[in-house]
Amino acid sequence: MAPGRSTHWKCPKCGDRFLAVNRRHSCGKFKLEPLLAVCDPGAAAAFRKLVSVLRENGPIRVIPKKSMIIFQATRRFGAVTTGKARIRCSLMLPRLVPDPRFERIHTFGPGRHEHVFGLRTEADLDASVVEWIRDAYRLASDARPDIPPAIARRYR
Ligand SMILES: [Zn+2]
Numbered sequence: 001m002a003p004g005r006s007t008h009w010k011c012p013k014c015g016d017r018f019l020a021v022n023r024r025h026s027c028g029k030f031k032l033e034p035l036l037a038v039c040d041p042g043a044a045a046a047f048r049k050l051v052s053v054l055r056e057n058g059p060i061r062v063i064p065k066k067s068m069i070i071f072q073a074t075r076r077f078g079a080v081t082t083g084k085a086r087i088r089c090s091l092m093l094p095r096l097v098p099d100p101r102f103e104r105i106h107t108f109g110p111g112r113h114e115h116v117f118g119l120r121t122e123a124d125l126d127a128s129v130v131e132w133i134r135d136a137y138r139l140a141s142d143a144r145p146d147i148p149p150a151i152a153r154r155y156r
Contacts, residue, residue: 077140
């Protein structure tokens with residue numbers, strides 16, 4: 001079953017799904033194609049590879065918005081903005097990860113650290129990136145035995 005199919009509130013206008021009823025969001029129907037049309041072949045390939053690595057972890061929803069693409073498992077855990085030479089990714093990770101590729105790290109609270117990095121080609125998705133993606137997915141899905149419930153609740 002696709003994530004959020006039964007337990008989530010569905011916005012009647014755009015069909016977006018959230019755990020919280022009437023959650024504020026960027027409402028509207030958008031398509032993936034125009035967001036990817038700005039990408040060079042390398043950046044577009046990096047995006048396709050990113051989605052395929054995400055899906056190796058389990059079901060996700062890929063949600064195009066006006067200027068970004070959001071990834072959702074049970075909760076939202078990442079986003080991409082597309083550019084010509086690269087895509088800019090953000091992933092919510094349970095711990096601070098020291099890696100020079102992170103351009104920005106924003107801490108929202110204990111066990112909630114948004115890490116921002118760029119991908120230029122599919123080769124940029126190395127073993128470390130695959131590991132970050134796995135951690136972000138786990139944090140945002142219901143199958144996360146390694147996350148204490150008190151922290152996990154903050155993602156809802
Ligand atoms: Zn909506």
